[in-house]
Amino acid sequence: MATKTEDYLGITDYKVIGTRPIRHDGVDKVVGRAKYGADIDMAGMLHGAVARSPHAHARIKSLDTRKAEALPGVKAVIAVADLPLQEDKIEELGEGAANLQHLRANVLADGKVLYHGHAIAAVAATDVHTAQEAVDLIEIEYEVLQPVLTVREAMQADAPLLLEDLTTQSLGEDSEKKSNVCTHFRHELGDIEKGFAEADLVIEREFFTATVHQGYIEPQNATALWGADGQITVWCSTQGAFDVRAQTAQILEVPVSQVKVVPMEIGGGFGGKIRIYLEPLAAILSKKTGRPVKMVMSRTEVLQATGPTAGSVIRCKMGVDKAGNLIAAQADMRYESGSFPGSWAAPGAMCIFAPYNIPHVLIDGYEVLVNKPWTMAYRAPGATNAAFASETLIDELCEQLGVDPLAFRLKNSAKEGTRRADGPVYPRIGHEQCVETARDSEHYATQFNGKNRGRGVASGFWFNVGLKSSAAASVNPDGTVSLVEGSTDIGGTRTSIAMQLAEVLGIGAEEVKPQVVDTDSVGETDVTGGSRTTFATGWAAYQCALDIKAQMIERAAKLWEIAVDDVVFEDGYFSSSDASKTISFKELAGRLDETGGPLMGRATVNPPGVGGAFAVMIADVEVDTDTGKVEILRVSMIQDAGKAIHPSYVEGQMQGGTAQGIGWALNEEYAYNADGLLTNASLLDYRMPTCLDLPMIETHIVEVPNPGHPYGVRGVGEVPIVPPVAAVANAIYDAIGVRLTILPMSPGEILKALWTKNGTT
């Protein structure tokens, strides 16, 4: 992420950036007209349904679909044999790479089911109820195997193997050892033994975090039409239309140009809507029937078979000297990968000690198969688990040293030039400024006392990503600009992208008409993920505007019959050294026909200057020691946005991340029984925060410009989920004097910890 380029323009008098225009897609979304994936309907459309495993780990002995096929209204039934075989090959899939054979075996189980809810077969029928009835008629015989549900079980020498040919990739080499451990990696900085020897105070603890789900309100869906000309169209709700195109084309073994993905409005993703699940099933069912096929998951299917993100076991050890300097830090991070390789220990390891300057660091990471769904990214994936461990230990170090936890964080803060344990040296970053803002806040200055009440703070880091983005724009005769881009809009990014184009052209945000278009209508654009959209697609829009500006200058020169060099563009006006020659952007837009015809700008970018993001949270809680319930009374999220293009939507990301983090801290978990069956696959039992569980969420936007972006933008979407879990844990400690090391910190865990402390049971 370190970059030598200084792309930041240093503008201080923005006209559009930093304002809060109403989002372009807003009206459609408040009147119910916006079309999400499940809203699709078309002539002759069939409805699909999926047969899923009732077991966590089993061999499929036989599969008989004859009764299902015989049901009136059923048009096609498919199983894994209908999917082309895949090479044993790793491909990039947006946020994380995956083996194509694993992607195929996740879409439809291949001989073995690896989690409760694993897809086995799919049906298309004239209506959804008939499709469901047909699913119930599919006869499957299993040889049930022992499930492996925790990292600890999975790593034991005699553990049942999920993927029988899998060997551990250890420190970059194939160990050739068959195991449930997919990967072991290590980051080293300095000399860890020397570091701990020099430390005056060392604390070590082990932390457990539950498997949690992204919890988007809109279930996965896909509608496909395999045309008689061989062209496949997929309509779906996804974070990355081009990623769906690439994966679907791979799984169907067709060229990408044969697949067009139309991204519908998307009802939340948070990292969970990048991998394909239903898309190839709908496509093959369409090919078999010659009709469009729509598939929508139920909430149970969403929880059983998509996402979730990794549960983890993290052993963490940190040492300080008497003066309060962090000397050494060590972590052993074991993350569930779920049923297939590809987990989140690696990004977690990039973040765990990232806010600090620590001379001696050793991090070992493991990604481990368990009989749970294949894990997916979830908002700063891996980092929240990691911060729970490191930020709790820091709180404990501060307590024992008798120092203020924000003062300690400021003293030990990473800054420009600090090397992170996984290698990068920071360019300009804003952790210190976030800590200072927290320290100086009215919230922190206000005493918070009372029985069973406590305050906690925590820092968090997420590195953000760049990747590919494209944009094209055409100037309309009325002076507006139509912008097409490929980033699906999950939280107002049409507007934050359009604003960056408007700023260059000196027009209003409302004079840009942004559209998210299909994969045949814009250049390749990577996922809405990695906090990259406003950064990278915004940059594409900025470049696109520069292209338009240059062409408009040529048109002005032509109009005035003067040299291009004699035309300047400022504040929305073209002018020349001849003071009589001045024309507004809008007026010139109306004269394009007489100066050469229509005008379009275009840009594709893959910006290297990604700016890492830091956040700090302050949480005030009250614990009911009779019930174990934790009440969140006040929270503040402080975050470095680099530059907040649209502050309302930056605040929205901060507030949303905070809320998700609080849910992760207190309530959310996948509850499996001993047979490996998910027992809480509903939104009643998988308990996400309601508005009654939360107070207002105070936000402080810090702006330390990212040197790697023209407007200084850093990504904002992910980092706010990183500090909350640890901040709440530290607040609970402050309130009742017990250190919680297990997530979620549910009433039961709180009471257990209190009883242990008090010597009662």
Place this chain on the structure above:
Amino acid sequence: MPGKVHVTTTINGESVEFLCEPRQTILEVLRDQLDLTGTKEGCSNGNCGACSILVNGGVIDACLMMAVEAEGEELTTIEGVASAEGLHPLQQKFLEHAALQCGICTPGFIVAAKALLDNEPTPSEERIRLYLAGNLCRCTGYDKIVRAVQDAASAMAE
């Protein structure tokens, strides 16, 4: 499969007739037969509130109401909240406060909040939070939603 049932109901002020199977929910009929897809399906068992509609002015989850139960009732969906004159104050305030991100829960929140403000023009923050606790939003942390409802209440009082 039993035959279809004929239902006569009122939706957004207009008389509507439809045929449905006894097993169909009103959510399914609204979305798949009447093309009123503004009412969203998030869980289909009454836990998320994305399918909130008004029946005779009270909020219900459309996924928990059978279509045949609509006979003779008055239904309001998100499509009936705005009028020819323009957006409802709640819709306007949701836009101004950036109270939506992905927008999938937004129709449900607006419908539920409308029921609240129709009955209690000046609710407290606590009352708003209690009333909207049946609607899940995963994007916003609810802060801007609660503020939008408060501001809409103020605007409607003027």
